[in-house]
Amino acid sequence: MAVQKIAVIGGGTMGSGIALTAATHGIQSVIVDIHEEQLTRAQAYHAKQIARSIQKERMTETDGKVATENLSYVSSMEDANDADWVVEAATENVDVKKSIFKSMESAFGPNTVLATNTSSISITDLASAIPGASHRVIGMHFFNPVPIMKLVEVIQGKKTSEETTNATLALSESMGKIPVPAHDFAGFVSNRVLMPMINEAFHAWTDGVAEPKDIDSIMKLGCAFPMGPLRLADYIGLDVCRDIMMVMYNGLEENPKYLPNQKLVALVEAGHLGDKSGQGVYEYEKG
Incomplete structure (x- = not known):
């Protein structure tokens, strides 16, 4: 089943880029960040990038309007819990990410894929924070700048299900990306x-x-x-x-x-x- 809405946890450079990329490919995207100033920056970044794409004729005004309408910004996961996919894009700190994963498991439905944009941390280690949902945890490593870079490294943890992996590959492609698998070693391939x-x-x-x-x-x-x-x-x-x-x-x-x-x-x-x-x-x- 096609993903209709994704929640991106963290409105920094990577999170903003992931949300924008999804939104411009017809997927509703909500950024979750506890810092209001980060949400404001993300919204300004999106407006600037969409306006630039229209100006350079990479996007029509109609497409720009649709992309803008696909984007929303909230300060709590509970306000985004209708998403059927969630991507964590917080700072590269294992303790911070494990805490976020625990909150994600509580806030989102039992069938929601719980992805991480980590660029180096073991997926198996992160999944250990939520043993009851470890089959839904997967690495989805985008590259900066996300709207331009085609690659997504897809990393399975030891307990990641094939269903989760196949859905991740499909979502990556629907966002205009080329997913390439990597094994769960620190730093992956890149x-x-x-x-x-x-x-x-x-x-x-x-x-x-x-x-x-x-x-x-x-x-x-x-x-x-x-x-x-x-x-x-x-x-x-x-x-x-x-x-x-x-x-x-x-x-x-x-x-x-x-x-x-x-x-x-x-x-x-x-x-x-x-x-x-x-x-x-x-x-x-x-x-």
Whole structure:
């Protein structure tokens, strides 16, 4: 059965992108966030993106109106409990996510799929927070910016049912995405490969091999990357990179190659998180 309405828990960058993508593909989407200012930002982001798509003729005014009508914003899960699908898109912290999953199990119906947009945390571990519903838990890892990036990593936990998996593959395709399966290891495929590269770029900078702009230029021009690893780290968020690396370090036998570089850690501790804070490896103009 086709999904009619999804609830997205968390109105940040990823949650807003997931909701917008679903809404533009004809699915009602409600963002749930306890912070009113986050809901306001999400709504403004949606309005801006829809207006831009209309201006660039990627969307008709009628389609833009329908997408806007498909979007709603609430501050409690109970106000979204008529959704037949829910995606958690909170911060990359296992304790936070487990707490959210417990609330999701209570708030939503017994047949609702409980998905997570985690980029690194074990699906089996998250599902252990709700043992009675673990067959409905699945990883649905979207990529930023969600409306543009085609990939969704789909990750089964040990108890995820085939019905849940098949429904996730179908929903991903109905949202215009290409779902690709990955096994339930810390970091899955994308971050298992990407994060050590970003970390190594920080090591190269720390060791004086080259300056950040030169490291990025070499990787762009020599390896055909659209964005250098240090610039990409700023785009992702240095705090997000650090958190993913720590999940992988703790989940993969404390292999030191996953331990975040101290320069990366120092930038995060100083509040220099990348694009979203206006400064990271590079400085950015706000607004």
